[in-house]
Amino acid sequence: MKLAFFPGCSAKSSGMEYAKTSLELMKKLGLEISCPEFNCCGTHIVEEYNKNVWLALNARNLSLAEEIGADIVTTCPACYQNLKKTNMELGDEEVLKEVNDVLASVNREYRGNVNVFHVIEILSKLSKKIAVESELKVVAYYGCQILRPPELGIDDNIENPTVFETFLENAGFEVLNFKAKAECCGGPLLLVDSDAFKKRALTIVLEAKKAGADCITTLCPLCQFSLEVVQDKVPVKPFTSLILENLVSER
Amino acid sequence: MKCYQCGTCTADCTYANMDESGNFNPRKMILEYFEEGKLSELCWLCAECFKCYRCPRDVKPYAVLAEMRAEFIRMGKAPAYVKAFVETVKNYGELDETVFFLKLMKSGNMMDMSIVISSLKNTIKNRGLSKAVALPKKSPCAKEVSKIFSIIEGKSNVELKAEDKSRSIAAAGVPA
The missing domain is CATH 1.20.1050.140 (Glutathione S-transferase Yfyf (Class Pi); Chain A, domain 2)
Structure with missing residues (x-):
């Protein structure tokens, strides 16, 4: 392809x-x-x-x-x-x-x-080729627009998607249960209501902390920006960075 | 009206769930829009999360709010960031974030300084100091993009105005 x-x-x-x-x-x-x-x-x-x-x-x-x-x-x-x-x-x-x-x-x-x-969607089909070595406990954060509205989202369970966690687990990460995984980061509110923006992004970070995550991993540049810009206590990483940093082999 | 006012959209709504004043209410906004043609300025506070997709009548509340925003734009009553965004894309072929934020500031839209500072720190971390402060460059596709804009804009007559409303809109929403 x-x-x-x-x-x-x-x-x-x-x-x-x-x-x-x-x-x-x-x-x-x-x-x-x-x-x-x-x-x-x-x-x-x-x-x-x-x-x-x-x-x-x-x-x-x-x-x-x-x-x-x-x-x-x-x-x-x-x-x-x-x-x-x-x-x-x-x-x-x-x-x-x-x-x-x-x-x-x-x-x-x-x-x-x-x-x-x-x-x-591309990488999850190649997950057998990726192996990482890591002690990190991570949470997988989907955000909104990868899932919703349903006619435009990826092919997954819209209420409880699993493709992201499954991919990270197959690669070798310990992925924790994360109930805020498909909640909104507030990103688009940045320009109209920055208080609401901060509140929303921090809510996601707090949920990740509660879940016991060492790291939040994202698949959206705006989610990445939002969660990173409102705090510096919990590391937030694009999932591709997280994989490259811990990659031991591409089989 | 297709909507039967069940309020699922409001119950699912990200912003409504943060808004202690109760002013942000998609169910009510949809009722007033379809019954009275009323446009609510609060439509600009939609977080584009599409949580309201679970509408049992398939009204697509997110699309109704988008239509309200489109009508505000046609009336010349959009927040300043719309003009800044559209003009940046039209002239640069892409949303150069530096150009966009400079345009925004020029129009009087005050960004939250704590966010501006940590976002700057991020940019420096990502790009390195020298590139972080480099002047914006037009994308190689800028010419084609500008041409597409002018051909289509020639056939319509929407005039963008830079009216800053961010504070008045936000004042109606979530308390700090």
Whole structure:
């Protein structure tokens, strides 16, 4: 399978470590990955500002992957959602034609042949190849957008997902039961209500502490940012960093 | 109205569960929106957690709140971060976080300083000091992105205004 890596905008600053280690780990496992010049997915902000701009931005990204015959793999659950949602909406031929009329002005076209994956979906299929040695007790934190809404989330039990823990356990970590695993980190509130943002992020951290975790591991750059920025007592790490730091073999 | 006012959305809502004032109530916002066409400014406090997906009538409360925000934007009544976000993406091809935060500050949106400082510490840790303070660069795709924006914007007439509402919105919400 050929993959195009979609790092998301945060990869250039707040989410840099996550993007870097994801790419490194996937390459170590022998995946064929290229990095086209993707643009911002626009997220719900551009979608609410102008639906057609949002569609065209995401269709441009999809067309870049299609051009090289690749599927997209991304670290960011928000980008994941936006790309998947666009793909669904472009299933309507009329919408696809309208969007392609716009893309024509930048000499691009999308035919609808790209699948979108989150990095956990790719790596969890390769878990037999990964072995770590670690004494750390970790909790796996999903956050929201990797799971919800159901039509855009990963294929897992939405109320009690397990793919993330299973993956970490197979790799060799001790993973603790974590009841806040699919609760919200408050990230999007940062810009509108920073008190609520801090309160929410700290709630997740406290739950992890209660569970006895040495480390919280994340799969979303915004969750990573939120949990890290409000405290420095409990280490928070992108799961790909945690694996690389403790990797003993890629079988 | 499809919604039969069961309140599952409010019971599941991340923000409503933190809001001791009880003002943030998606069930009520949806009722007033469908019955009276009323837009509630509180829609900007939605945390995008999609917990309200469990709606037994499949109203998709998160989508109703998104539609309210879209209507506010069309009326020129969006919080400043919307303009800062859209303009950054339009001009840079991506959300350069430095450009975005500078634009935000220029529009008078005061970020929480404790967050700004620890976020800066994070950036330095991730990027190294020299790159953390480097000037933002346009993404190679910026030209194509700007073109896509202008072609479509030419056909619509939404004007973004930088009106800072973050404090008035938050004042209605969670007590510190």
